[in-house]
Each structure stands twice: as C-alpha cells, then as structure tokens.
Amino acid sequence: MSFTAVAPPVFDGINYQVWAVRMEAYFDANDLWETVEQVYEVPTLSDNPTVVQIKNHKEKKQRTSKAKATLFAAVSPTIFYRIMTLKIAKEIWDFLKGEYEGNERIKGMQVLNLIREFELQKMKESETIKEYSNKLLSIVNNVRLLGTDFSDSRIVQKILVTIPEKFETTISSLENSKDLSSITLAELLNALQA
CATH class of the missing domain: 1.10.1200 (Non-ribosomal Peptide Synthetase Peptidyl Carrier Protein; Chain A)
Incomplete structure (x- = not known):
C-alpha cells in the first residue's frame, strides 16, 4: 500500500497544534509541503512549449490540486464550508492557522x-x-x-x-x-x- 492511500488526519476544530504537526508530516511525506508552505506558482505555458515544460507544468498543477484536495479532505464538514471558496493550499493553511492557532x-x-x-x-x-x-x-x-x-x-x-x-x-x-x-x-x- 502506498503512503498516499493513508487518509490525512481530520481536523474538527479541536487541538489545532497537534493536527498541524501531523498534517505537515503528511504533506512532507507526500512531497506536497512546498505547495502549502509558500505561494506555489504554476507558470503559464509559452506558445510553443517543449515536452519538458509541458511535463513540469502538469506536475506543478497536479501538486497544487493534490494539496488543496488534501486540505479539503482533512477538515470536518463544518470547517470545510468556511474554506471551500479559497483557491490555493497556502490560503487555506493560513486561514486555518489564523482561525485556530490563537494569538x-x-x-x-x-x-x-x-x-x-x-x-x-x-x-x-x-x-x-x-x-x-x-x-x-x-x-x-x-x-x-x-x-x-x-x-x-x-x-x-x-x-x-x-x-x-x-x-x-x-x-x-x-x-x-x-x-x-x-x-x-x-x-x-x-x-x-x-
């Protein structure tokens, strides 16, 4: 069984710090932490892209989608409704951190x-x-x-x-x-x- 088949821990609004540590490890193990930690730019393709550029573009786009989908799957339905309009993983991560980590x-x-x-x-x-x-x-x-x-x-x-x-x-x-x-x-x- 591959590691990605293991479901991420689900956050229900309690024990944010523990969930965040587990999620960081989960993202890191799935080579997605970079997409959550910083604004992960997917550059647009030029008019005449090479095969390598197309492959890199597709890979980066897929990684951003996986990170966002993972965050959506890793929260309870109540929290999901609060984050579902956010577009990128970093926005979602920062929103959750701001809401639940506390000052x-x-x-x-x-x-x-x-x-x-x-x-x-x-x-x-x-x-x-x-x-x-x-x-x-x-x-x-x-x-x-x-x-x-x-x-x-x-x-x-x-x-x-x-x-x-x-x-x-x-x-x-x-x-x-x-x-x-x-x-x-x-x-x-x-x-x-x-």
Missing part, C-alpha cells in the same frame, strides 16, 4: 493552564508508571507544541516527588548508583518500570 495571549493562557494541570498531577496507587508518565508527557508535549520550552529534568523531578511510597526502595537504589540531578527521563522510567 500569543491565548497561547500563553493555554500554557499556564497546562502547567497548572501538570503541577496538580500526582500518581495514584492504582496507576502504573507507564500510565502516569504518559499522562505527564501528554501535558508536556502540548506545552511544547504551543512553543514553550519544558525540560525533561522537570518531568524527572515531578515523577520523583509524586510517586507513591512503594517506589521508595527503587529510588534509594537509584540514589546509590546515580546522581538523581542528572538522571535522564528514560533511565528513570526504565528503573521504575523494572
């Missing part, structure tokens, strides 16, 4: 809310390390998608402080064998899962 103030508020959510997390006795770390990483990755740095060392500290007492022996043995201030997230998770 700096909105992004700042989203980051604050996510950091608050991160700070309030505490591992439950019934949770596994994998479940807890996945929950934390999900929050952190959303913060990062909004353009804010969030270090892995901060996640390590959060896990060390909020895991239940049943992990005390594991943490003690880690303290004896490693410097906990420089342990990587992967090392900590592997040790706690073992």
